[in-house]
Amino acid sequence: MEIRKILVFGAGNFGSCLADHLADSEHTVYLWARSRDVVDSINTTHRHPKYLKEHDFPESIQAIGPELPSKEFMSEMDVLLFAVPTQYLRNALLDIKDRLDDENLPLLIFVNKGIETGTRALTLEIIADTLGKAAAKTATFLSGPSFAKEIVQRQPTQVSVSSLSIEHAQRTAEVFHQPWFRCYTGDDPIGVELAGALKNVYAIAAGIADGLGYQNNTRAGLITRCLAEMTRVGCAYGASPLTFLSLAGVGDLFLTCSSRNSRNYTVGYRLGQGEKLDVIIDTLGSVAEGVATAQGLHEIIERLGAEAYAPIAEGVYAVLYGGQTAEEMSHWLMNQPAAQRELEIPERAAPYEAIMLKLGLEAKKTGKI
Structure with a gap:
């Protein structure tokens, strides 16, 4: 070496x-x-x-x-x-x-x-x-x-x-x-970056679910749907869907959503228990990046027009910044329209073109990935 x-x-x-x-x-x-x-x-x-x-x-x-x-x-x-x-x-x-x-x-x-x-x-x-x-x-x-x-x-x-x-x-x-x-x-640094950023938001969602007292069925289903959302947002940015099956994707998502050692999970858990966000932040003792990332992700979702395929992320944003309670978020998510398609890869969107331009690289052909 x-x-x-x-x-x-x-x-x-x-x-x-x-x-x-x-x-x-x-x-x-x-x-x-x-x-x-x-x-x-x-x-x-x-x-x-x-x-x-x-x-x-x-x-x-x-x-x-x-x-x-x-x-x-x-x-x-x-x-x-x-x-x-x-x-x-x-x-x-x-x-x-x-x-x-x-x-x-x-x-x-x-x-x-x-x-x-x-x-x-x-x-x-x-x-x-x-x-x-x-x-x-x-x-x-x-x-x-x-x-x-x-x-x-x-x-x-x-x-x-x-x-x-x-x-x-x-x-x-x-x-x-x-x-x-x-x-x-x-x-695929775009995919690795997005996976690493977004999983912190979804760890807050997992913590909220546990804080509300939900158990194994809920946790497994929620983490799986979080992975689907991460993949859709990432692919709209030009990332490879395979990246979200990697250690940076599902590996980090599973760890952060299932461990009380995770700061972001802890924020969510305490929200689910009814604590106020400002109290949690003041007493957490370290930075939970998912709290700030939820704002950036909300702006990205609006820019992509992707509210329909990222409801969990939007629910977390609503709890952190929109005055919604954890229980209200839970009911809203479970009352989304019926018969939604489980897996879908969107077309690349404008942010992908902008990143490639900034890097001086030619954007790959747009369309379904």
């Missing part, structure tokens, strides 16, 4: 656990944090003061920050891994743009999941807007069923790695590969 110099941006739950994994894989790892307390704690006690607090991080990890690293420092990195929440990613990339050499970019890996509120942009588009088309075309996206707590315990974990450049996806897989951590590669 080739040893690489890796800079991880973002010392939250997932960024920290991946830094731990990569350092344990003998790479040289730097972990950038915006908090001086986190930097000092990692460097002196090898403990994180907020996340994975019982875990001893490898002494080889060097935490840096809160100042951004210099251009000279970043020029020595082989890999930049971004574990920054989607809503803050655009500013983060703009902040480091002038510190990157466009002619000699390191391997860029993104593990955030979400849709940018307001712009409805995927991470692929944010990269193109900030770092340029060339960076977007070679950026890689890692996603799949991967709770941070289990990664640091070296529980066997398997994920999807996708890029428009399969060569870069393979390089990312090699960086992460260990007997306890396997990567499967693909070339």
Whole structure:
């Protein structure tokens, strides 16, 4: 295995656990944090003061920050891994743009999941807007069923790695590969991104159902219909329907919808129990990206004219932002018109054409996928 110099941006739950994994894989790892307390704690006690607090991080990890690293420092990195929440990613990339050499970019890996509120942009588009088309075309996206707590315990974990450049996806897989951590590669980053973002919204729906006291029939049926919705929205964006059968698709969906370790599931469960959203957010202790993503997804669904084939996502939005109760959402969903077709793949829609244009790529022929 080739040893690489890796800079991880973002010392939250997932960024920290991946830094731990990569350092344990003998790479040289730097972990950038915006908090001086986190930097000092990692460097002196090898403990994180907020996340994975019982875990001893490898002494080889060097935490840096809160100042951004210099251009000279970043020029020595082989890999930049971004574990920054989607809503803050655009500013983060703009902040480091002038510190990157466009002619000699390191391997860029993104593990955030979400849709940018307001712009409805995927991470692929944010990269193109900030770092340029060339960076977007070679950026890689890692996603799949991967709770941070289990990664640091070296529980066997398997994920999807996708890029428009399969060569870069393979390089990312090699960086992460260990007997306890396997990567499967693909070339559909749009599908992987959408699956990773949308499953957080659907985890809220699953939590709501459990919070209302519904049991196994409801859970199995709901998760299956969530998968159908994800696939329809993704295919309208130009994604492959097969991506939603991958680790990044059904794998991550199943994990997030069926575990109380999921922050998004927890938000839904507490909503189902009758708690108010502002109280849940204030006491959750970490970010549940599905809450913000539900807004972006609602805007996307409106733009696609897809309300009819994404009722679960619309129901979650109505509970979070429309004043609907969890019980009202449940009754509304179960009283949708009868005899609806179970599986259907829509035509590609305008957002797909816009993404391809932004990337400087030719859109594939439209029509049924």
